[in-house]
Amino acid sequence: MTDTLAVTDGRVLTPEFDVVRADVLIDADAGEILDVAPDLAGDADETLDATDSLVMPGLVNAHGHATMTLLRGYADDKNLEDWLREDIWPAEAELTADDVAVGTRLAAVELIRSGTTAFADMYFHVGEVVEAVREAGLRARVGHGVVTVGKDEAAARDDFAESVAVAEEYDGAADGRIRTAVMPHAPHTVGTEFFEEFVPRVREAGVPLHFHLNETETYLEEIDAEAGVRPTEYADDLGLLADDTFVAHGVHLDASEIGTLADRDTSVVHCPASNMKLASGMAPVQDLLDAGVNVALGTDGAASNNDLDLFDELRDAAMIGKLAADDAAAVDAETAVRMATEGGAKALGFDSGRIEAGANADLAVVDLDAVHLTPEHDLVSHLAYAARGSDVRHTVCDGEVLMRDREVLAFDEADVRERAQEHAAALVARAEE
Numbered sequence: 266m267t268d269t270l271a272v273t274d275g276r277v278l279t280p281e282f283d284v285v286r287a288d289v290l291i292d293a294d295a296g297e298i299l300d301v302a303p304d305l306a307g308d309a310d311e312t313l314d315a316t317d318s319l320v321m322p323g324l325v326n327a328h329g330h331a332t333m334t335l336l337r338g339y340a341d342d343k344n345l346e347d348w349l350r351e352d353i354w355p356a357e358a359e360l361t362a363d364d365v366a367v368g369t370r371l372a373a374v375e376l377i378r379s380g381t382t383a384f385a386d387m388y389f390h391v392g393e394v395v396e397a398v399r400e401a402g403l404r405a406r407v408g409h410g411v412v413t414v415g416k417d418e419a420a421a422r423d424d425f426a427e428s429v430a431v432a433e434e435y436d437g438a439a440d441g442r443i444r445t446a447v448m449p450h451a452p453h454t455v456g457t458e459f460f461e462e463f464v465p466r467v468r469e470a471g472v473p474l475h476f477h478l479n480e481t482e483t484y485l486e487e488i489d490a491e492a493g494v495r496p497t498e499y500a501d502d503l504g505l506l507a508d509d510t511f512v513a514h515g516v517h518l519d520a521s522e523i524g525t526l527a528d529r530d531t532s533v534v535h536c537p538a539s540n541m542k543l544a545s546g547m548a549p550v551q552d553l554l555d556a557g558v559n560v561a562l563g564t565d566g567a568a569s570n571n572d573l574d575l576f577d578e579l580r581d582a583a584m585i586g587k588l589a590a591d592d593a594a595a596v597d598a599e600t601a602v603r604m605a606t607e608g609g610a611k612a613l614g615f616d617s618g619r620i621e622a623g624a625n626a627d628l629a630v631v632d633l634d635a636v637h638l639t640p641e642h643d644l645v646s647h648l649a650y651a652a653r654g655s656d657v658r659h660t661v662c663d664g665e666v667l668m669r670d671r672e673v674l675a676f677d678e679a680d681v682r683e684r685a686q687e688h689a690a691a692l693v694a695r696a697e698e
């Protein structure tokens with residue numbers, strides 16, 4: 266007999282963005298939603314109470330570096346290039362596999378607590394990331410980040426080869442909750458010859474590509490100096506853009522680049538908090554949406570955010586989207602919530618992001634019994650503009666309850682925090698030696 270779970274007595278955000286009173290019946294073995302209708306509790310082996318709550322698709326954090334939770338608050342108030350070169354890369358040079366194991370678990374707890382059920386991760390020691398994701402019960406698209414600048418040819422080639430090997434090794438791990446991608450850091454931090462050599466191998470492996478695109482003016486200047494074109498054109502010429510490619514940031518994009526991204530059906534992961542904090546700029550999100558580009562949301566690493574709460578990101582996206590377009594109607598509440606759910610699921614290639622029979626059973630249950638969510642005119646407005654990650658009561662991924670009544674089940678949270686504090690302190694001490 267199949268194990269079934271019913272999320273009962275709540276209201277449900279439908280794919281049409283109506284809010285209806287219904288239960289959600291889940292096949293816990295298959296990790297799939299079976300039915301959304303009133304009175305399904307009697308059919309279930311187990312129930313999860315959603316009284317006074319809104320059942321929404323689990324949020325999708327489509328760009329980040331989970332281990333960077335260990336560097337949260339370590340270096341703030343600098344632009345991207347200075348921050349990476351002066352603080353982050355020296356610290357990362359000291360990072361061990363154990364640090365990645367600990368930092369990714371800290372990130373996982375934070376993601377689960379704030380209703381995120383799927384995320385993308387570009388980092389190194391990916392085997393440790395995979396183990397943490399498996400244990401957490403989350404869904405993720407993971408990859409090894411490649412940088413070739415500053416390395417000799419053999420080391421550079423090894424780094425890219427490792428990214429392909431890692432993507433092949435772990436794709437489909439954790440009962441299919443883990444998928445992979447090859448993740449060259451950015452067009453200007455990986456040499457042209459290495460893209461030429463490895464892109465055909467990525468295509469053979471049949472995995473997507475993920476990289477940082479046009480995050481700052483420096484990204485444009487470096488490609489302009491090297492190739493005399495815009496980075497999107499450069500990336501397209503190298504065969505990097507496809508319908509399973511997802512790029513982070515896309516802050517500085519001209520109309521022709523937006524057209525190219527739309528033509529290739531490449532997803533853009535908007536990271537508004539990171540872009541504001543590093544003063545990278547304002548992404549033209551409404552223009553991307555108007556051109557038909559799929560836009561997802563990401564926190565980026567916790568060192569440039571400084572948290573992994575997608576509800577913050579949602580609100581930031583709606584706010585900065587209006588400023589960027591000089592139009593208060595731009596990036597409206599529904600659009601922001603869609604980017605954080607179905608947009609992210611599409612970018613990462615997961616059949617999640619909607620509460621409907623047949624979809625992955627990835628959902629967040631938001632407690633509406635709160636002062637800052639009173640009164641109720643429009644619950645989608647609340648999700649975009651008033652709710653916080655800490656309003657999430659239960660988190661379900663792949664049909665498994667990962668958090669019940671604000672208790673994360675897979676980990677001992679106190680232990681995860683203590684180990685994170687120890688590893689972060691030791692890491693920084695090594696970096697500053």
Ligand SMILES: N[C@@H](CCSC[C@H]1O[C@@H](n2cnc3c(=O)[nH]cnc32)[C@H](O)[C@@H]1O)C(=O)O
Nearest residue numbers: 330353387388389410411412450477565566
């Ligand atoms: N194997 C590579 C590591 C690349 S992982 C991905 C990298 O992205 C860096 N990173 C984090 N946030 C950002 C961002 O906003 N823009 C660009 N890079 C970032 C992060 O510090 C990490 O070094 C190496 O040998 O250096």
Ligand SMILES: [Zn+2]
Nearest residue numbers: 329513565566
């Ligand atoms: Zn990043």
